[in-house]
Amino acid sequence: MLSAGERFDGYVVDAAVGHGGSAAVYRVHDADNPARVRALKILDDRRNLAEVARLRREFDFAHALDHPHIVKTYERGPGWLTMELISGGAIARLPTIGARLGALSQIADALDHTHNHAIVHCDVKPANILIDSHGNRAVLIDFGVAVALRDDICRRPAQVEASLPYSAPELLTGHAPAEATDVYALACTAVELVTGAPPFPYDSKMGLIGAHLYEKPPRPSREHDWLPRAFDSIIAKALAKAPSDRYQSCREFVALIVRALQ
Structure with a gap:
């Protein structure tokens, strides 16, 4: 771990921001230009080749995409990268459903932009x-497990790297991801932000996998009487088991959710 005041490759550490998985994130500033503030992400010393490759993908994909709602990455070195510092916390900290849906609309636009770049x-x-x-x-941050469709059209993941509560069935069965994979995960995210829990709130790995593969989408309006039944049907389409049965774009999906909850 780095301490405040330490230098790292031309940057001065201001404070630790967080630590999770195999990396630590710090708020830093340029040693020659203190007004230039960045987030510095550094892999642990016990890093392995897979973690280094994931960090490289995280940098390269974000760096290739120019969108106001996709994190900007700036520099990369052996086991580290710098990116813009986003200091307001995660989306769940927004206090109202309306604010969360507004943020999701921005992310939907970012995802469609990402998909337009394959x-x-x-x-x-x-x-x-x-x-x-x-x-x-x-x-939108962390492109560490992202896939370029042009390069990885036949890619079959050996194991699921995404987070299980938000993993589409095709990821769990070893099929190559597609744009609809992100639609599914965005729908899981929307359910959690609106109701307080993801659509399949199982604690076990096997429970989650079984639910994504075989259970019907939930009907949140049965548990939350303030939700319209239209919300259930919109979510059900976005969580369809077959990717081809989901919405064609993230913007279309979120726009329908916003309209249903207005």
């Missing part, structure tokens, strides 16, 4: 959607 994020979830300090701008 990239699938593959790990959409509330923790990967950050909000700026003013609460007005949502930002």
